[in-house]
Amino acid sequence: MSFTGEGVWEAPGRVNLIGEHTDYNDGFVMPFALPHTTVATVARRDDGVLRLTSADMPGGAVELHVDELAPGGPAGWTDYPAGVVWALREARHAISGADIHYESTVPTGAGLSSSAALEVVTALALNDLYELGLERWRLARLCRRAENVYVGAPTGIMDQTAAACCTEGHALYLDTRDLSQRQIPFDLAAHGLELLVVDTRVKHSHSDGEYGKRRAGCEAGAAALGVEALRDVPYEGLDHALARLADPEVRPLVRHIVTENHRVERVIAHLEAGEVRAIGPVLTEGHASLRDDFRISCPELDLVVESSLAAGALGARMTGGGFGGSAIVLTETSQAPTVTKSVLAAFETSSLQPPRVFTAIPSAGARRLS
Incomplete structure (x- = not known):
């Protein structure tokens, strides 16, 4: 790991028990979180630089400027955390930069929502460090916007809400229209x-x-x-x-x-x-x-x-x-x-x-x- 950071956060992958492709139809879903997580070590910066590294991705550090983030750039894994920073700033939250190092045990491309884990751990860390005071469901919404608009993937709200809101020993019943939640013992x-x-x-x-x-x-x-x-x-x-x-x-x-x-x-x-x-x-x-x-x-x-x-x-x-x-x-x-x-x-x-x-x-x- 390249630095110690100001803190360490994690967000899980998820399995959807039932309710597939219903989330973007305002329907019902029932995911639960896995023990497999993406861990982020994060520190704030005040120079407008977003520096991203990953133990699981080749190529070394990627440096971006937060005031230049915009949808439609070259595709890659950094789109997910960059999209979160873009969505937070678009919502008028003052994010002046960050160093973020990721490590993950969530299998990629396995339908277990590795992208949402990456988004949510980024959003939660920045929410805490910058004292934004956003509720979990609001973070999930911002992460969905990052994936829909910045990444260009037309996903619903389930994956991000599962990563942000699931509790141990339960499946999460989520009404994706009004975002009401109920934890169902499982x-x-x-x-x-x-x-x-x-x-x-x-x-x-x-x-x-x-x-x-x-x-x-x-x-x-x-x-x-x-x-x-x-x-x-x-x-x-x-x-x-x-x-x-x-x-x-x-x-x-x-x-x-x-x-x-x-x-x-x-x-x-x-x-x-x-x-x-x-x-x-x-x-x-x-x-x-x-x-x-x-x-x-x-x-x-x-x-x-x-x-x-x-x-x-x-x-x-x-x-x-x-x-x-x-x-x-x-x-x-x-x-x-x-x-x-x-x-x-x-x-x-x-x-x-x-x-x-x-x-x-x-x-x-x-x-x-x-």
Whole structure:
């Protein structure tokens, strides 16, 4: 590490239990934080320089001038923290520069929100050091603006809110319209269960066009139905709504969003009733919807789901933006080794590189370490 800084902060990656692509449709999501984090050592500067270094990225230090930050520059990992500084300054917060050194254990390109962890740890550190007094949800909003406008990735608010606001041992129920939150107890170990994360090691990028196409299709569906967002289409009226849509490309996108919001509500009901095993089939339904209606799965993700269910898992689905990344698998703890072996064997048989498999433990959101 190149300097000691004024303090050290961390922000986690996240897994989304259920509620995929609903966040930019004003819908419901249910992420929880992972123990994998991005750690930032930070010190203020008063010369207008933003100096960024990372133990995980080649190329050495990158120096930028805060008064020259603007969307549309060369793409790279520094866009995420630079975008946060830009968003803070755009909101009239006086950030005069910083030295920031990052180290991360959040897998990149795995659909576990490494970018949001990078954004949120930057925002929290600067909020503390510059005594801005911004609430966690406001930091999440600024981070989303950084990613949407500065980076150019049309993501919703879920990832940044999860990194900023999750609590240990809980999943976060978030209404992305009014940003109301509820912490839902999610202690799988107490029920003899595990949630495995299977990183397929297939990389994806939210800014490569496909994500944006899905979002545009959802917006077109809402416009055609005369609603502000697809969140406003009631599950009970879905068939009627679909019959009103002339575009065959838009219809399945609408069906996924409406049924996915309903799945979030079903998962909450099961968890609050203590029926934790009952969420398994709901997760599997969600994968089928993402695969068939939203069309963002891939052969590797489908293979994880198929092989884990064949080995006795209670449920499985892809998680994250799609086109690669990770899947989650709900299984009895006693069955977890068998499920893991089944997934690894399926990848080997298909001549694919072995996926990374680990147990997801609901963990704390962003915080100051020292």
